[in-house]
Amino acid sequence: QVQLVESGGGLVQVGGSLRLSCAASGGTFSNYVMGWFRQAPGKEREFVASISRRGGSTYYADSLKGRFTISRDNAKTTVYLQMNSLKPEGTAVYYCAAGGALKLLVTTEVYYWGQGTQVTVSS
16 A cells, blocks of 8 residues: 655745655555646546656646656655646646556556645736
8 A cells, every 4th residue: 555645735826836745655666657636626637747667758738748847756755746837727736646557647547646735826
């Protein structure tokens, strides 16, 4: 059983930046593809970004390319999401995810979820 704990959420102004972290425990971190999803009020949970087991490949939602960066540190069993140039539509609960699929693009591929961290982008 893998436990995922997110941190780093908060309130930020439009155009600002935040860095989310997700600390994993209870399993072999490098065995999992890691990802971030988000869920805005009244909407379905959607894919944000994912990263391969060794960090060599990354994938992003089209609308976020160039502004968000996912990375991982297998020695620290932590995955990060750097979010720049935030927009109001970025307001959501952000969830860390662990899975086995090559790209981890959809929720059905996720084995484990974190509890989520709130990001609010104010204008």
